[in-house]
Amino acid sequence: MSKPAFAVVVERHGPTVLRVCRAVVGPDDADDAWSETFLSALRAYPELPEDANHEAWLVRIAHHRSVDLLRRRGRAPRPVAALPDRPSPHGNPRPPEDALWAAVAALPERQRLAVAYHYLGGLPHAEVAALIGGRTDAVRRAAADGIAALRRAYPEDDG
Missing domain, CATH: 1.10.1740.10 (RNA polymerase sigma factor, region 2, helix turn helix motif)
Structure with a gap:
């Protein structure tokens, strides 16, 4: 092969x-x-x-x-002397999925990384633990807690 x-x-x-x-x-x-x-x-x-x-x-x-x-x-340097432009009165339209990515970004770092590497990347919990540090059971808990937080933010629609 x-x-x-x-x-x-x-x-x-x-x-x-x-x-x-x-x-x-x-x-x-x-x-x-x-x-x-x-x-x-x-x-x-x-x-x-x-x-x-x-x-x-x-x-x-x-x-x-x-x-x-x-x-x-x-x-990276961040200029602070210049004032930012005023926000548009029409808002900043973005695709609906941005709200989900914002919820993922709002997760604590370990939960976000555990969710990303296990659920999105398909890595087993043991490999995720090797990547981000810690024990396998702690990574499993962080991933479960992250998914639970996302489910609270996005409950299933029964209708």
Whole structure:
């Protein structure tokens, strides 16, 4: 069995990686994290073993690229001398799913990361624990608490 072409790997796992990036860095920086993930993956792909789990490998790379992006964002200069423009009286229309991403972003960091890597990235709790630190049962609890908070924010519609 040989490795699939890299384009096939991108097509197959790109949406999962984008969801993970959105959950970790937010919708504004997700595209940058996604691109950096696949640039890094492209460089490393020739050395990847044939039997590797591509999805888990890409989610792990996405984690590292997302953390790098968050660190860069934290060090970026923020001008404060200029006043911001006045908000539009018409609001800022965005797609309805932005409310969900805002709820995910509002979760405590460990819950947000546990939800992103387990539910969006498909990693087992043990691998999530290795990525973000801590014990497997603590990560399982953080993921469950995060999902419970999202369910409270978005109850199922019975109608």
